[in-house]
Every structure is written in C-alpha cells, then in structure tokens.
Amino acid sequence: MTDRRSLAYLQALGVDVYVRRSQPRPASEPDRPSPVSVETLRPAPPASRATAAESPGSSLDWEPLRARVAACTRCVLSETRTQTVFGVGDPRARWMFIGEAPGADEDRQGEPFVGRAGQLLNAMLRAIGLAREDVYIANVLKCRPPGNRDPRPEEAGACRGYLDRQIELVAPAIVVAVGRIAAQNLLATDKALARLRGQVHALGPRGWPLVVTYHPAYLLRSPAEKRKAWQDLLFAREVFGRIERGERVVP
Numbered sequence: 111m112t113d114r115r116s117l118a119y120l121q122a123l124g125v126d127v128y129v130r131r132s133q134p135r136p137a138s139e140p141d142r143p144s145p146v147s148v149e150t151l152r153p154a155p156p157a158s159r160a161t162a163a164e165s166p167g168s169s170l171d172w173e174p175l176r177a178r179v180a181a182c183t184r185c186v187l188s189e190t191r192t193q194t195v196f197g198v199g200d201p202r203a204r205w206m207f208i209g210e211a212p213g214a215d216e217d218r219q220g221e222p223f224v225g226r227a228g229q230l231l232n233a234m235l236r237a238i239g240l241a242r243e244d245v246y247i248a249n250v251l252k253c254r255p256p257g258n259r260d261p262r263p264e265e266a267g268a269c270r271g272y273l274d275r276q277i278e279l280v281a282p283a284i285v286v287a288v289g290r291i292a293a294q295n296l297l298a299t300d301k302a303l304a305r306l307r308g309q310v311h312a313l314g315p316r317g318w319p320l321v322v323t324y325h326p327a328y329l330l331r332s333p334a335e336k337r338k339a340w341q342d343l344l345f346a347r348e349v350f351g352r353i354e355r356g357e358r359v360v361p
C-alpha cells in the first residue's frame with residue numbers, strides 16, 4: 111500500500127525503495143530480515159532487571175507519573191540531566207515508539223526524538239501514514255546519559271517502571287522498539303538487531319506485540335540501512351493491520 115506520498119517522503123530521505131508503481135514490496139520478501147553485520151550504534155548492555163519492588167510508578171495516572179519522573183533521583187543520571195524527558199504524543203495511541211534515551215537535543219528541549227534524528231523518525235512515521243501527534247513516543251531512560259554513553263543496567267532497571275506504566279496507560283495495539291538498545295532492553299536479550307527484525311515479539315507479562323527497527327540516529331550515520339528500516343516499517347504496518355482485524359500476532 112505504498113502511496114505516492116510515502117514514496118515522496120522516502121525519496122526525500124534518500125531511501126531507495128524499489129517497488130512497482132502500485133505494488134509495494136511484500137513484508138515477507140526473502141531478504142528480510144537481512145543479515146546485519148554491524149549496527150554500530152552502541153554495544154549491547156545487559157538486560158534490565160526491573161522488579162515489582164523497583165517499579166516506581168506502577169499505579170500512577172499520567173500527571174502524577176509525569177511529576178514523579180520530573181522529580182526522580184533514582185539513578186545518577188539525575189545529577190547531570192538538564193531535565194527529564196517523559197514522553198510525547200497521544201496518550202491513547204494505537205502505536206507506541208520506544209527509543210533508548212534522550213540525547214543532547216532532547217535533554218535541552220524535554221521531548222524525545224527531536225533534532226535530526228527526530229525529523230527522520232517523523233518522516234518514517236509519515237511514510238506509513240502516521241503523524242507524530244497520533245502516536246506515543248517515549249524512551250527506556252528518561253534522563254540523558256552524559257556524552258550519550260550507553261545506559262547502564264542499573265539505570266535502565268531503575269527507570270523501567272516508568273516506561274512500563276506508560277505502556278499500560280497508553281495500551282497500544284503495537285509497540286515499535288527503535289534501535290538495538292531499546293529492543294534489547296525491552297526484550298531482555300542481547301541478540302543482535304538483525305536477529306530481532308521481521309518478527310513479532312511479546313513485550314512483558316501482558317504480551318504487547320512488539321516489532322523492532324533501526325534508530326534514526328543510526329540511519330543518519332548509515333544511510334544504506336534505510337531500506338531495511340523501510341522494510342521494518344512495512345512489516346510493522348502489516349502486523350498492525352492483522353491486529354486491527356483481530357488476528358493473534360504474538361506466539
């Protein structure tokens with residue numbers, strides 16, 4: 111269902127999408143998932159191990175949760191942040207996109223996925239017919255790691271309860287993990303992103319359907335991978351369609 115507008119967005123991004131004029135590349139095409147030798151974003155962190163006892167916001171509604179995050183000092187990142195970066199978008203969205211952690215732009219502006227990476231994410235959303243304001247966007251960590259270093263396991267663990275509560279409150283139809291670090295943290299795995307692509311995972315005890323794709327910051331550094339991200343987005347849209355038709359998509 112690639113339309114002219116989606117192609118225009120992708121071409122503006124430099125994504126080569128080789129499709130016939132009215133027939134998109136099927137999500138099940140043989141080269142998906144492609145073997146990816148490197149996703150150079152960051153090395154894999156150990157999986158987070160948040161427990162119920164560690165969960166800092168498990169019963170809060172949106173505003174108390176936002177306030178709890180804003181005042182949070184549960185890890186050392188509170189000492190170096192400019193401000194917390196809670197999340198943005200439709201609190202009842204059908205799609206939820208989860209990234210890794212705020213960067214410098216996000217730390218300054220208090221909103222996830224701004225700057226060049228944010229613009230690319232917005233374009234990726236538009237390419238599959240979504241507007242930024244129609245989805246919910248959050249990060250695994252609410253505070254910027256200094257120098258954009260990897261999140262440490264204890265930081266991801268300390269923060270995870272906030273994200274878990276955000277997911278519960280949004281109750282999305284589908285979750286998209288944006289980037290390897292987010293995917294590995296959410297799925298508690300150290301598998302490479304290439305091995306996580308092209309399949310539906312069950313997130314957490316509620317089994318939220320989750321698919322993965324590349325982080326736009328990585329795509330900016332490795333534009334040749336944009337085509338794979340496009341395949342991921344098509345796959346996500348296909349899965350979403352199945353969910354909307356009432357099909358079971360998680361194992």
Ligand code: SF4
Pocket residue numbers: 179182183184185186187188194251252253265268269
């Ligand atoms: S990263 Fe999360 S747990 Fe750490 S201080 Fe910020 S809000 Fe709290």
